[in-house]
Amino acid sequence: MAFNDRLKELRERKGISQASLADDLGVSKSAISMYERGERNPDFETLETIADYFNVDMNYLLCKEDRSIYYLDxxxxxxxxxxxxxxxxxxxxxxxxxxxxxxxxxxxxxxxxxxxx
Known part of the structure; x- marks a missing residue:
């Protein structure tokens, strides 16, 4: 799994559209679409915003870990x-x-x- 797949999975699990996610994050819908197609990657600050939005660890978002470890306990x-x-x-x-x-x-x-x- 890659970042684009993880982003789409998180968005769909939350039950929101690309447009809604874009509004919530303060980015364009086309940016979300490109992220999910793997045509573009967000900058570090946007990655942090996405991780916070979905309440996941950055490593989980980047598919470096299989499960989110946002909370240590x-x-x-x-x-x-x-x-x-x-x-x-x-x-x-x-x-x-x-x-x-x-x-x-x-x-x-x-x-x-x-x-x-």
């Missing part, structure tokens, strides 16, 4: 993925890569309490 990674799939919880993804499961649980509990008001 595997339990935190599992919990983060569950929360990532919930739109109201996406604020957690501004957190540090060194977040532990307990860190994420505490923030989630705070957010739940805030949502009850």
């Amino acid at each position: 595997p339990e935190a990674a599992e919990m983060a993925q569950e929360m990532y799939d919930r739109p109201e919880m996406k604020v957690l993804f501004d957190a540090s890569r060194k977040a532990t499961k307990e860190d994420i649980e505490q923030v989630a509990e705070i957010l739940k309490k805030l949502g009850r008001k």
Whole structure:
């Protein structure tokens, strides 16, 4: 698998169009199309933005690793993925890569309490 395949896979898994991804990343739709066809590669800054957008490690995005290791704690990674799939919880993804499961649980509990008001 190459970067272009990984990008397309991540985009499709998220269920968004090329145009939507382009808007969210601040690039042109044609750039996304060229990335996915392997005709063009993004610069380093855009790669970082794409990795952050999909909540994956840069090495995963570049197909240097088979699984994303954005979070160093595997339990935190599992919990983060569950929360990532919930739109109201996406604020957690501004957190540090060194977040532990307990860190994420505490923030989630705070957010739940805030949502009850």
